[in-house]
Amino acid sequence: MELPGRAVLKVAKVPTDPDDLAASVLKCFYALAISAPSLLSRFCVSTTLATNAMVEGTKKDVCAICIGLRPKQSIEYANEVVTIDGGHDASGNEVHPLDLSKLTSAMARVNSNSFAISARFGVRNPEHEVMTSNEVLNVRPSATVVRGSELVGSLGMEERLFLAAKNAELAHVMSGLIRAIGSVTKVPASSTYILKGDGSLVSTEEAALKPIMTVLSGPAASAIGGSVLTGSRNALVIDVGSTTTDISLIHDGRVRLAQNGAAVGSSRLRVPAVDITTISLGGNTEIFFDDGRPKLGHRAVRPLCLAPDAPRLMKDRSFLFPVSGKVYGITPTDLFRAKGRSEYGDKGIATAALAALAQACDLSTDELFGTLEEMIRSRLLRSLSTALTEVMLSEGGDADTLLRGGPHLRTVLRVGVPIVGIGAPVRPFLDLLEGRMECEMIVPEHHEVGNAVGVVCTGVFGRREVVVRCEPRMVQGEQVMTYNVTTSCGQRTFPDCEEAVKFAAAIGTSELRDYMERSRVRKYQTKVYVRDITYQEYGVRKVAETVVTVTVEER
Numbered sequence: 236m237e238l239p240g241r242a243v244l245k246v247a248k249v250p251t252d253p254d255d256l257a258a259s260v261l262k263c264f265y266a267l268a269i270s271a272p273s274l275l276s277r278f279c280v281s282t283t284l285a286t287n288a289m290v291e292g293t294k295k296d297v298c299a300i301c302i303g304l305r306p307k308q309s310i311e312y313a314n315e316v317v318t319i320d321g322g323h324d325a326s327g328n329e330v331h332p333l334d335l336s337k338l339t340s341a342m343a344r345v346n347s348n349s350f351a352i353s354a355r356f357g358v359r360n361p362e363h364e365v366m367t368s369n370e371v372l373n374v375r376p377s378a379t380v381v382r383g384s385e386l387v388g389s390l391g392m393e394e395r396l397f398l399a400a401k402n403a404e405l406a407h408v409m410s411g412l413i414r415a416i417g418s419v420t421k422v423p424a425s426s427t428y429i430l431k432g433d434g435s436l437v438s439t440e441e442a443a444l445k446p447i448m449t450v451l452s453g454p455a456a457s458a459i460g461g462s463v464l465t466g467s468r469n470a471l472v473i474d475v476g477s478t479t480t481d482i483s484l485i486h487d488g489r490v491r492l493a494q495n496g497a498a499v500g501s502s503r504l505r506v507p508a509v510d511i512t513t514i515s516l517g518g519n520t521e522i523f524f525d526d527g528r529p530k531l532g533h534r535a536v537r538p539l540c541l542a543p544d545a546p547r548l549m550k551d552r553s554f555l556f557p558v559s560g561k562v563y564g565i566t567p568t569d570l571f572r573a574k575g576r577s578e579y580g581d582k583g584i585a586t587a588a589l590a591a592l593a594q595a596c597d598l599s600t601d602e603l604f605g606t607l608e609e610m611i612r613s614r615l616l617r618s619l620s621t622a623l624t625e626v627m628l629s630e631g632g633d634a635d636t637l638l639r640g641g642p643h644l645r646t647v648l649r650v651g652v653p654i655v656g657i658g659a660p661v662r663p664f665l666d667l668l669e670g671r672m673e674c675e676m677i678v679p680e681h682h683e684v685g686n687a688v689g690v691v692c693t694g695v696f697g698r699r700e701v702v703v704r705c706e707p708r709m710v711q712g713e714q715v716m717t718y719n720v721t722t723s724c725g726q727r728t729f730p731d732c733e734e735a736v737k738f739a740a741a742i743g744t745s746e747l748r749d750y751m752e753r754s755r756v757r758k759y760q761t762k763v764y765v766r767d768i769t770y771q772e773y774g775v776r777k778v779a780e781t782v783v784t785v786t787v788e789e790r
Contacts, residue, residue, distance in 0.1 A: 236691050238276065241463060243681050243688065248659070256284055257415035264420050278422040281430040281456035281690040284412055285405055285449045297400045298347035300338070300371075302363050303331060303355030306393050312400050313351065317341045321363040322355030326706050327719055327726040330355070333363045335370055342374045349406070350375075351399035353383035353392050359704075361385070362725040379406050385723065386447065387496075387505040388700065398504060402447040409446035413439045425755060430456050430690045432508030434490040437695065438754045448506055453686060455509040458483040458490045460689030461655035464679035471622065471650065473615075473665070474685065475658040477519040478535040480615070482512040482622040484652075507698075512622040516614050518579075518660035522565040522607060524555040524595045529603060531610040536561055538568035539588045540580030549588060555595055565592060568660065570607055576663040612667045613639055616648065619672075623650065650674035657685030694789040695754045697747045701739035703732065703781040736765060736781055743785035751787055758790045 236243055247266035251259045260280065269275070299313035303322020310316050319341075321333035350371050354363045361384040368380045381403045383395025409429075417424055417439075429442035432451040442449060454474065461472035468488040474481040484491040493510040521532035539545050539554060542563040548554055554564050565588050571577040572585040593603040616638045617628045628634040640646045653675040656665045662678050669676075681688060704719045718735035720727045722742055729735035740763050751759050764784040769776050 236688065238691070241692055243684075246681060246684050248684055251283075256282060257412050260416055261419050272420055272422045275422055275426055277691065278420065278427045279430065279436060279690045280416065280427070281452045281686060282412065282449060283453050284409060285446050286451055286453065295404070296347055297349045297351055297403045298345050299396055299400055300350060300352045300367060301392075301396065302333065302353065302357070302367060304392050306396070308393070310396070310400075312397060315345055315347050317345065319367075321367075323357070323360040323363070325356055325359060326704070327356065327360035327721065329360075329362075333366055335366065338367060338370055339374070342371065348375065348377065349379040349381075349403040351381050351383070351396055351403050353396035353399055355392055356390075357382070357384040357392065357395065358388050358390060359721055360726040361721070361723065365724055379403050381406070386445065388702075389505045391505070394505060398447060398506070401504075402445060405446035406443060409449070410443045413443060428695075428754075430693065432506065433492055434459055434509060434693055435696045436690075436693055436754070441750075441753055447504065450504060450506060451508040451511060452690075454481045454483055454511045454513075455490050456686045456689035456693075457481060457657055458485055458509060458689065459693050460685035460687070461485065461657045461679075462488060463688055463692045464657070464681060464685055465653070465655050465677050467653050467655060467677075469652045470655045471619070471652050472655045472657065473619075473661065475656065475661040475664050476517045477660070478515070478517045480514050480516045480618065480658075480664075482514075482618055483509050484622065512618050514614060514618045516567075516611065516618075516664075518568040519566050521557065521561075522567070522570065522592070523557045524592055525557065527596065529592060529596050529598075529606055529610075531607065531614065532557060536564040536566060538566045538572075538580055538585075539563050540569045540572050540582070540585040542584070545581065545584040545588075549584075549591070552591065552595075554588065555592055565589065567607075567611060567664070570604070571660075571663040574604060576666065577660070579660070608667055609639070611664065612671065615664065615668060616671060619648065619650075619654075646671070648672050648674075653677055655679065657682040659683040695751065695756045695759075696786065696788040697750050698787075699743040699747050699785045701743045701783045701785070703735045703739050703783065705732070705778050705780055732778075732781070736783060739781075739783040740765075740785065743783060747785055747787045751789075756789050759787045760790055762786045 245267050247263050249263045295314045297313045298315040299310050301318045305318055319334045319337045320331045322330050324330050352364050352367050357364045364382040364384055368382055371378055371380050381399040383399040386398050424439055427439050428436040429449055430452040431437050431448045432455055434455040457474035458472045462470055462485045470485045472483050472485060490509045492507055496505040515533040519535040521534050521536045523530055523532060542548055548563055568579055569585040569588055572580045572582050573589045590600055593600045613635055621628050638646050656678045665676055706717055706719055707714045708717045718729045718732050720735055720739050766782050767778045768780045770779050
């Protein structure tokens with residue numbers, strides 16, 4: 236792409252090999268035939284590496300260090316666990332001294348070279364986490380050490396420990412991917428950026444330190460790409476892939492972030508990430524025969540119309556059934572090819588496969604087509620409603636019946652923003668929504684590479700919240716109000732609120748300035764916002780805490 240004009244100059248797209256992400260990136264890069272990679276102003280990557288690792292797991296080579304609390308549940312995500320005394324209270328005051336002697340003794344028996352550290356109320360005062368980290372590095376200078384409090388600022392010691400362990404696992408994997416890409420593409424590290432799950436870019440150095448922040452970067456890139464390709468600052472972006480469909484909202488040019496952090500598999504991570512609705516519907520979703528009827532499944536198989544030996548596969552009719560280990564089967568890709576809505580695959584094979592399914596269901600071909608299209612449409616409408624209302628609607632429930640309508644009821648959803656479709660197979664899917672959605676629906680040029688467009692066209696930005704906590708303290712028998720600010724190394728206490736707020740703004744600004752320097756950004760805009768969190772006591776408004784928010788954005 237040519238920036239800042241955002242003109243697409245050349246496009247390449249190759250299938251992803253989930254077992255070798257680096258090779259997939261390199262194959263696509265070579266297809267672009269870039270004559271002078273070193274002259275690229277930016278080489279940007281959105282990767283599913285962290286997301287896949289969260290879902291599938293990675294080799295556990297992490298020692299979890301718990302300070303001041305014995306976990307309620309077994310720590311299955313770490314292969315070694317060390318528990319030592321220490322920790323603080325909710326006000327950041329030390330409850331127990333840190334038992335460094337026990338840590339030193341335990342280190343002699345630990346085999347791991349990656350460490351995750353979380354302390355009781357470490358987000359209120361990380362002093363014990365910092366001391367523990369220093370001691371680990373003193374014993375193991377080459378170790379990877381991750382503190383939970385430096386990743387997220389939310390309460391929940393065990394959640395932070397899990398997050399730190401996953402980050403420690405991923406650090407080596409992400410570093411390997413970055414090295415592999417750089418060594419073969421010959422693009423300088425200074426020009427290479429990785430996309431985070433909140434839709435912002437980060438330097439490769441920062442990505443290697445905090446790879447957990449790249450969770451859901453793929454959906455974030457798709458959402459941004461939909462906005463860029465259409466020029467829409469407010470839109471509902473639908474990214475249809477081969478296995479899943481991701482739906483996200485763009486508001487004022489930015490992706491909407493999930494309030495409680497990223498949800499990946501069964502885990503809720505408290506890291507900033509795009510608010511996304513994902514459904515098991517794509518070009519490769521299995522369509523099969525069961526209990527006398529056609530059904531739209533949830534697993535992915537390869538389309539029959541793309542099979543190299545489709546006639547042989549169709550002889551025993553096993554392709555009609557949801558048998559275990561099936562590689563090729565009937566999919567929406569076959570349906571759309573048979574109906575002439577797509578040019579992807581062998582139309583004769585697709586038509587024959589759908590005809591066999593219609594015969595098994597005792598339906599005409601047209602009846603089968605209508606039934607399958609309604610199933611796909613219902614799943615899309617339900618997921619769109621969930622994305623817009625943030626209310627989960629179950630498949631086959633009352634909401635499905637209402638959305639589907641009936642002989643005397645036609646349900647039409649009026650949406651206040653355009654729907655933008657991206658992804659290679661998106662067009663025939665969106666065609667099924669015509670007449671059921673009252674809004675503009677756009678499938679832009681280059682929609683098949685919307686994800687890549689999104690990652691190139693975003694920028695580096697950062698956000699830091701520093702809280703000034705108003706807490707009473709007894710001084711010489713009298714209760715006085717103090718103002719506590721948590722720093723990266725410990726806690727500072729001030730007698731004056733205004734002084735504490737100024738300090739909070741200063742450390743937030745300083746940290747983000749360092750962050751932008753590490754991200755190789757020279758020109759950026761800094762903004763500071765201050766808001767009070769208040770409560771009522773006997774009719775009097777009082778301040779519980781003051782939140783100082785500092786933001787920086789690349790210009």
